Amino acid sequence: MAMWIQAQQLQGEALHQMQALYGQHFPIEVRHYLAQWIESQLWDSVELDNPAEETKAKRLLDNLVSELQKKAQLQGGEDGFLLKIKLGHYASQLKSTYDRCPLELVRCIKHILHSEQRLVQEATNVSVWSGGQAMDSLSQRHQQINQAFEELRLATQDTENELRKLQHSQEYFIIQYQENLRIQAQLSSLSSLPPAERTQRETTLQSKRATVEAWLTREASTLQKYRLDLSEQHQKTLALLRKQQTLILDEELIQWKRRQQLAGNGGPHEGGLDVLQSWCEKLADLIWQNRQQIRRCEHLTQQLPLPGPMEELLSKLNADITDIISALVTSTFIIEKQPPQVLKTQTKFAATVRLLVGGKLNVHMNPPQVKAVIVSEQQAKALLKNESTHSESSGEILNNNCVMEYHQATGTLSAHFRNMSLKRIKRSDRRGAESVTEEKFTVLFESQFSVGGNELVFHVKTLSLPVVVIVHGSQDNNATATVLWDNAFAEPGRVPFIVPDKVLWPQLCEALDMKYKAEMHSSRGLSDDNLVFLAQKGFTSSSNNPEDYRNMTISWAQFNRESLPGRNFTFWQWFDGVVELMKKHLKPHWNDGAILGFVNKQQAQDMLLSKPNGTFLLRFSDSEIGGITIAWVAENPNKPGERLVWNLLPYTTKDFSIRSLADRISDLNHLLFLYPDRPKDEVFAKYYTPPLCMYQFTTPNPEPSGGATTFMDQTASPSVSHPNSFGVYPSMTDTMLDADGDFDLDDTMDVARHVEELLRRPMANQWSSQQS
Structure with missing residues (x-):
């Protein structure tokens, strides 16, 4: 309700814009009387392009x-009678309007709320500015744009007033010109009169003609000056329009597209499209008004030709204003929802295109059709260079035609491709070491429509962000690397789809951090220590100083073409494996700060040896993609008094799909404190599986004891005894640990597989039969 209270304080043009949001599609009275309820609903949680969300929208x-x-029924008394009827009528009206298309109601209310928020924000910024306080750069830029629009509005109003004056003056000039012709006709007819009368009439008419002709001569010069002055005013207005359009299209819209691209790497969701549309619609309105004025001025010039350069000036103005509106229309045909950048064949995908000025130019009166085709990098280059006028395709997309729909509630004209599918793809010859997952394509959307009664016809095209086409899920990892590198390091206005081969290490750190936080849905990203660990891995370095890496560059080959030393996987493949493991199984533990993760074996040893026995930490495996291991400190059973750091065989997604990390840590009784000194139950107990769910893993009728049954996948430290472990696991000898405290791989794998078999057995049924 706070937003509605602020919206009611708007004044002037802002109040007018707010009122214009409402109408038959959504009455302002409904907004007023249900303000608190409306603002408390989660409208933004509904995905408008997802038909599966219709149930949620219907519920709303x-x-x-x-x-x-309910609000209608509460109205009583004489004053409330009419309101009761009106609100009841609105309830029936909304039900009948949106019952078959509830998503349109959600679209309408989202548009209203976002527009109100923008208007209130702009009004607040204006008041802050007038109060002498500094605004941030975004607010200053928006204020600059709004001030320019006011200047353009006044300039357009001035030229409109001057044009009317010119028209009135010209009309009076024509009347006087006709009067002069009438006087000449009268003079010609005097020959039939008697000489005395003819002389008298001739003197009078010639005097009158001289007066009129002198006036016409003066007025012709005045009209010519009016026309030249008006032409000069239009030139100034067009210069302002160009400047404003450059600011909006070449800066604001480009920045929005950049934010949209970074959102593909997990950056903040690209908002502000409704604000951009409002600006583009204002531009379209002003450009069209000026164009109509220039056309009317041309008509006046044709009506009354006068000596001078007006025809050439008006022709130039007309060409300039047409160029301006062409640039606006072609630039505002944009992709609102990008197709997936890793595109798998034979898989359904969606996209949405939008014409930001479609509603203002009434394009929806004859709804245009949009076609989508997939093109290669080379074909995209040719299209942007205008070397190719027709759209060659590098594949076949099913359901690739869609008619643009006008949503009256929001004033948006868009085409929603909901069920596209890439049937096949034609690949080009690859260069050198380039793999199929490094080849980039793009989805081209194109349409044609007319404005002004077919006066202007536009053929518009727009390219999606680069997409990498895969045919199997195993290619997803490498394809994602290509997309991440492109999204992070593409320059605005580049030739498709050029990206630098090398970037500074801090630039890559920023991209990896953005991706990690997005996948984890957490504000806890990669710390400086984490990034140093990654730098050591990427550069095969041992330096712990972040400054040593600040000016170093990392190449695409180092990122995801060349394997890490001694491994059969790349830097990115290792990092992406960590992200997938964390996202699927360990997200809450990372957000709790329980996982250090980015720690190598030597660092773990140094950290743990200074802590009491039973202290442990969780670190990502160096040797396996998507693995995490437990390292802990304990006594060496073979050398009393000596302490060692032990490392378990890494757990992977497969392990955690059987038993969670928390339960595995609970099973290992020798793990006591999570590094540095937190009791493990304090950290993990809230994630333990309730005991009743674990009867199937126990033997029948266990004898009461102070000990607890352990459920280990691998052996504990040899220095720890396990009373009452009921023989679920075979005994493990010390030979399963190597000199560094690691398990011997082959033996441990055999034990681990045996344990997994035990855990899968339906022992609960055996327990039931024995009890009976």
Whole structure:
């Protein structure tokens, strides 16, 4: 309700814009009387392009109607009678309007709320500015744009007033010109009169003609000056329009597209499209008004030709204003929702294109059709260089035609491709070491429509962000690397799809951190220590000083073409494996700060040896993709008084799909404190599986004891005894640990597989039969 209270304080043009949001599609009275309820609903949680969300939207519609009916019933007394009827009528109206398309109601209310928020924000910024306080750069830029629009509005109004004056003056000039012709006709007819009368009439008419002709001569010069002055004013207005359009299209829209691209790497969601549309619509409106004025001025010039350069000036103005509106229309045909950048064949995908000025130019009166085709990098280059006028395809997309729909509630004209599928792809010859997952394509959307009664016809095209086409899920990892590198390091206005081969290490750190935080849905990203660990891995370095890496560059080959030393996987493949493991199984533990992760074996040893026995930490495996291991400190059973750091065989996604990390840590009784000194139950107990769910893993009728049954996948430290472990696991000898405290791989794998078999057995049924 706070937003509605602020919206009611708007004044002037902002208040007018706010009122224009409402109408038959959503009455302002509904907004007023249900303000608190409307603002408390999660409208943004509904995905408008997902038909599966229709049930959620229908529930919101039903609840809205119900709330409106309740509000109507509460109205009483003489004053409330009419309101009761009106609110009841609105409830029925909304039900009938949106019952078959509830997503449109959600679209409408989201548009209203976002627009109100923008208007209130802009009004707040204006008041802050007038109060002498500094605004941030974004607010200053928006204020600059709004001030320029006011200047353009006044300039356009001035030229409109001057044009009317010119028209009135020209009309009076024509009347006087006709009067002069009438006087000449009268003079010609005097020959039939008697000489005395003819002389008298001739003197009078010639005097009158001289006066009129002198006036016409003066007025012709005045009209010519009016025309030249008006032409000069239009030139100034067009210069302002160009400047404003450059600011909006070449800066604001480009920045929005850049934010959209970074969102593909997990950056903040690209907002502000409604604000951009409002600016583009204002531009379209002003450009069209000026164009109509220039056309009217041309008509006046044709009506009354006068000596001078007006025809050439007006022709130039007309060409300039047409160029401006062409640039606006072609630049505002944009992709609102990008197709997936890793595109698998034979898999359904979606995309949405939008024409930001479609509603203002009434393009929806004859709804245009949009076609989508997939093109290669070379074909995209040719299209942008205008070397190719027709759209060659590098594949076949099913359901690739869609008609643009106009949503009256939001004023948006868009085409929603909901069920596209890439049937086949034609690849080009690859260069050198380039793999199929490094080859980039793009989805080209194109359409054609006319404005002004077919006066202007536009053929518009727009390219999606680069997509990498895969045919199997195993290619996803490498394809994602290509997309991440492109999204992070592409320059605005580049030739498709050139990216630098090398970047500074801090630039890559920023991209990896963005990706990691997005996948983990957490503000806890990669710390400086984490990034040093990654730098050591990427550069095969031992330095712990972040400054040593600040000016170093890392190449694409180092990132995801060349394997790490002694491994059969690349830097990115290792990092992506960590991200996938964490995202699927360990997200809460990372957000709790329980996982250090980015720690090598030597660092873990140094950290743990200074802590009490039983202290452990979790670190990512160096030798296996998507693995995490437990390292802990304990006594060496073979050398009393000596302490060693032991490392378990890494757990992977397969392990955690059987038993969670928390339960595995609970099973290992010799793990006591999570590094540096937190009791393990304090950290992990809230994630333990409830005991009742674990009966199937125990033997029947265990004898009561102070000890607990352990459920280890691998052996504990040899220095720890395990009373009452009921023989679920075979005994493990010390030979399973190598000199560095690691398990011998082959033996441990055999034990681990045996344990997994035990855990899969339906022992709960055996327990039941024995009890009976």
